[in-house]
Amino acid sequence: MAAETLFEKIWKNHVVFERPGEPALLYIDLHLIHEVTSPQAFEALRNSGRKVRVPARTFGTLDHNVPTTDRSLPIEDPDSRIQVEMMRRNCREFGVPLFDLGSREQGIVHVIGPELGLTQPGMTIVCGDSQDPTHGAVGALAFGIGTSEVEHVLATQCLWQSRPKTMEIRVDGHLKPGVAAKDLILGIIGRITTDGATGCVVEYRGAAFEALSVEERMTVCNMSIEAGARAGMIAVDEKTIDYLRGRRFAPKGAEFDKAAAKWRELRSDEGARFDKSVRFDAASFAPQVTWGTNPGMVVEVTGKVPDPAAVSDPSERRAIERALEYMGLEPNVPIQDIRIDRVFIGSCTNSRISDLKAAAEIVRGRKVAASVNAMVVPGSELVKEEAEKLGLDKIFREAGFEWREPGCSMCLGMNPDILRPGERCASTSNRNFEGRQGKGGRTHLVSPQMAAAAALAGHFVDIRDWPKN
Amino acid sequence: MQAFKNFTGLVAPLDRPNVDTDQIIPKQFLKAVVRTGLGKGLFYDWRNQPDNRFVLDQERFQKATILVARANFGCGSSREHAVWALADFGFKAIIAPSFADIFRNNCLKNGMLPIILKPEEVEAIFQDVKRHEGYALTVDLPAQTVSDEFGWSARFEIEPFAKKCLLEGLDDVALTLVHEKEISAFEKAHPVPYKS
């Protein structure tokens, strides 16, 4: 048998129907939905008199819109309230389980999937949210879809998909101390650019990814879309299996062992070929800070804001000038001289327990700079619960951070958590687009450690120089 | 979905690469629970600036039905609201050297034609829009071409299946349910893995 990539194995297992030269009809194992991209899909189902085909493979959560403050109060914004209420109504009417506000399972869709063991190796997983490739960290094929496709999956549990190209991103060697998974993926995007993987399913391979924890792998896969990729994935290993054991929706007992034996085969065969391949050395990555208005506009923390005058390509020069104007930055300013107003630790990229632990390690016993307003938004109720058990909430609070309720929060600012015009934020989220965190707001993407240190110092600092606690 | 018809339309130039869906339709418009009326939110933060310099604010592009932009158009979030807003504003086709995947898919599901041309062809369109007030292009989907009245034309690629769906205005779900037998057979062989 020909050597196959991980992607090819999963793809092959899910083709329901295929005609040469046409997209394949792919079966979807898990469909995650939230309140923002589903209302029009349910509406369409209702109008055509259709049902949700497999409610048992569909799970809903409330995350994009929800306030991160006191949950016992009604949602103030009327539009957000309508979306939340509509989600409840739709889930009830169509028999879809919903992790509602106040339930222990509620949280950001890409945090709760793996955490509850819904996300399992070898699955096809979709969600009406672009960060869905997060789930690829456990060896699944996961990609974001639009609302029409949400409707299609609800109605048929399938999707028409053209076979994507495969791309290998190999990072050999070991990351240096102080360099986080977030720095690795930001650094990769900086090198291959924001459309470097367009149309591809990426498999992250090599010692650098093998050494990461499963949660760190999620951070990497989460930002696949920021490189244009359709999906990102990492082969199953013993860490994956250990991660899934005991999770609420994972198989139990002998069934788990049986499943695990199958999961272990989910890796690319020796000699499997990728359509595209890039290689980097792990030791070449340093802590990263974005300076511009897309995630590819990134430099090392020891670097400077780029100078458009030094760029010969006119369209690239214009793009840099525009970005600097929006960001309110002068060329050649050292990154560590950039002062910040806000810090956001959260989002499906970096709001898991290991992220909060890493940030708390930096914060312990110190104070947030007087000029900075900082907040931590755990990715889910379970993350929050565990963090509080470990006393992380106290560490953050004592330092002057706000400790919030779980949700997407300032990743996209659909709830009241937004930047004011001109405010500058060190954020652990995944996008620094204009206005993403609030109209006129200026976002710098960093790792949780770097965000925490920036909160304390009031400006970016090289985490590698930061005194250890 | 409405069937796609060939048309001739005014071209509006958006001379930026990496136009993301957060710009196409900012988040405050995502709270809509219907698909219509989103045109008012299109490029909301770029439009209505005091200097009126944004392309869609200029008088001469008010009736545009074709948008031409630079590489990686529609990157970012999966929000289909971006396509609904463009359609509601009046656009029927978008021309760029490349599109983000999810955005492109969303276009195809809504009868909006994403046309990929070579960077130099896109550049030629930008130049022609500058040169000729009222510059228009004719989009011919069966022939897979765009052309102008001065004799310039370019050919684009599109998957045969997507083309067929656009031309016939096929309802995806109905198309899929034709394969009910295969889906049921697949489900029988692959039971739901969750026990709650």
Ligand code: SF4
């Ligand atoms: S945290 Fe941000 S990227 Fe993640 S699901 Fe929420 S809105 Fe989407």
